[in-house]
Amino acid sequence: MLRLLPLAPLLALAACHDQANGGGAGARDQIRVVGSSTVYPFTTMIAEQLVATDPDARAPVIEATGTGAGMKLFCAGIGAAYPDIEDASRRMHASEYRDCQAHGVGPVLEVPIGIDGIAFAEAKSGPKLALTPTDLYLALAAAPRGRPNTARTWADVNPRLPAVPIQVYGPPATSGTRDALADLILAKGCDAVDPVARGLASRDPEAHRARCSRIREDGVYIDAGENDNLIVQKLQSNPNALGIFGYSYLEENRDSVNGVPIDGVPPTYQAIASGRYPGARALYIYVKKAHIDAIPGLRAFLDLYAANWGPQGPLVARALIAAPPAMRARAAAIVARAIPLDPATLS
Numbered sequence: 001m002l003r004l005l006p007l008a009p010l011l012a013l014a015a016c017h018d019q020a021n022g023g024g025a026g027a028r029d030q031i032r033v034v035g036s037s038t039v040y041p042f043t044t045m046i047a048e049q050l051v052a053t054d055p056d057a058r059a060p061v062i063e064a065t066g067t068g069a070g071m072k073l074f075c076a077g078i079g080a081a082y083p084d085i086e087d088a089s090r091r092m093h094a095s096e097y098r099d100c101q102a103h104g105v106g107p108v109l110e111v112p113i114g115i116d117g118i119a120f121a122e123a124k125s126g127p128k129l130a131l132t133p134t135d136l137y138l139a140l141a142a143a144p145r146g147r148p149n150t151a152r153t154w155a156d157v158n159p160r161l162p163a164v165p166i167q168v169y170g171p172p173a174t175s176g177t178r179d180a181l182a183d184l185i186l187a188k189g190c191d192a193v194d195p196v197a198r199g200l201a202s203r204d205p206e207a208h209r210a211r212c213s214r215i216r217e218d219g220v221y222i223d224a225g226e227n228d229n230l231i232v233q234k235l236q237s238n239p240n241a242l243g244i245f246g247y248s249y250l251e252e253n254r255d256s257v258n259g260v261p262i263d264g265v266p267p268t269y270q271a272i273a274s275g276r277y278p279g280a281r282a283l284y285i286y287v288k289k290a291h292i293d294a295i296p297g298l299r300a301f302l303d304l305y306a307a308n309w310g311p312q313g314p315l316v317a318r319a320l321i322a323a324p325p326a327m328r329a330r331a332a333a334i335v336a337r338a339i340p341l342d343p344a345t346l347s
Contacts, residue, residue, distance in 0.1 A: 029295075029296050030057075030060055030296075030297070031047070031061070031301055032084055033062040033063065033085040034069075034083045034085075034086060035064075035065060035066070035085075035087030036067045036088050036177075036283070037226040037227070038177055038228070038245070038248065039087035039088065040064040040087060041248060042315050044062055047062060050301050054300065066226050067175060067177075067179070068176065071086060071088070074286065074288075075097075077105070078291070084291045085286065087284075088283070089175070089176030090284075091284065091346065092108075092110065093346060105288055105290075106290050108286055108341050109286065109289055110334070111302070111331050112323055113284065113320070115283065116247050116272070116280075116281055116283050116320070116321060117246070117267045117279045117280050118177060118180050118246070118281065119245060119249070120136075120259070120260040120267070121231075121232075121253075121260060122242055122258055123241075124256060126235070126241075127240060130260065131261070132158075133192065133262065134192050135154070136185050137185070137192075138157040141212065141214065141216065142217065144190070146196065146211060149220075151166060153165055153166060166220050167220060168222065168243070168244065169235070171224065171226065171228075171245070172225060178244075180279070181244060182209070182213035184278060185262070186212055186215075187213055188278065197211050224243075228245040229249070231243040231245055231249075232253045232257060235257055247269075251269075252319060263278055265277045267279070273322070286341075287302065289338055306331065309328065310328065
C-alpha cells in the first residue's frame with residue numbers, strides 16, 4: 001500500500017483521491033466513522049438521514065470504538081483504508097494531532113456538534129445518592145491524598161452517605177467519557193482536599209494527573225466497555241451500584257434509572273446547557289479535510305449534521321444538548337468553509 005508523506009497540500013489531496021477511489025487501498029464509496037460511544041447515536045441518526053435523502057448513498061459504517069481508540073485509527077493514515085471521521089467526547093490531544101501529522105493525515109476539521117454531561121446514574125430502587133466531586137474522588141481515585149484507597153462503602157468516604165458498597169460501572173481507559181470524568185470531576189475533587197495536588201496543577205500537570213485522576217484497580221471501579229446500554233442493564237441487577245455514561249443514555253433510560261445530583265445539581269438538559277452541572281462538556285467530530293471531496297457523500301453528511309444540531313432539531317430530540325448560538329455558528333462556518341483545526345489550541 002502507498003504510504004503518503006506530508007508533502008504539499010495539492011499532492012496530498014490528489015493522493016487521497018487516488019486511494020479513496022480506486023488507488024492502492026482499493027475503492028471505498030461509503031463513509032467510515034470511528035470513536036466515541038456517546039457521539040455514536042447522533043452520528044448514526046445523521047447516517048440514517050443521509051441514506052433517506054439520497055437513494056444512491058451507501059449506509060456509512062460507524063464503529064463505537066471509544067474516543068482514544070478511535071483517534072489511533074483515525075490518525076493512522078489517509079485514504080480508503082482509514083476512517084474519514086472521528087467521533088469524540090473530548091477534544092483531540094496535541095499528541096494525537098502530532099500522530100495524525102506523522103502519518104500524513106494533513107489538515108483536520110474540529111467540529112463541535114453540541115454539549116453533553118457525564119451522568120452518574122443509579123437504579124430506581126438505588127440508595128438515592130447525592131454526591132460531590134470530592135466524594136467521587138475519594139471513592140474512585142487510586143491514591144487519594146497520596147495514600148492507597150481503602151474506602152469500601154460510601155460512608156467511608158463521607159459519613160453523611162449510606163454504608164453501601166462502592167461499586168461503579170464505567171467506561172474504559174480508551175473512552176473520552178473517562179477522560180472527562182478525570183478532568184472535570186476527579187481533579188476538581190482532588191484539588192478541594194489535597195493541598196499538595198493544588199501545588200502540582202500548574203507546576204507539573206503529569207504528576208497532578210497521576211495523583212488526582214488515576215482510577216483504582218481493585219474491583220471497586222468496573223470497566224464496562226464501550227456499551228453504555230450494558231451499564232444500564234448492570235444497574236438493574238445491582239441496584240446499589242453507580243453507572244457512568246453520557247447524558248443521552250440517561251435520558252433514554254429515565255424509566256429505569258435516576259440521575260445522581262453532583263454538588264446538588266441533577267444532570268438535566270437545562271443544568272448541563274447552562275454550565276451549572278459540574279460534568280458538562282462539548283462533543284466533537286473530527287474530519288480529514290483531504291477526504292471531504294474524495295469520499296462520496298461526506299460533504300453532504302457534514303451539511304446534514306450542521307442542519308440538525310439546533311435546539312429544535314432531531315439530534316436534540318435524541319438527547320443531544322444544543323450548543324450555545326455562538327458555538328453553533330462557528331461550527332457551521334467550519335463545515336461550510338472546511339476550516340482546519342489550529343493545533344496551537346490543543347493541549
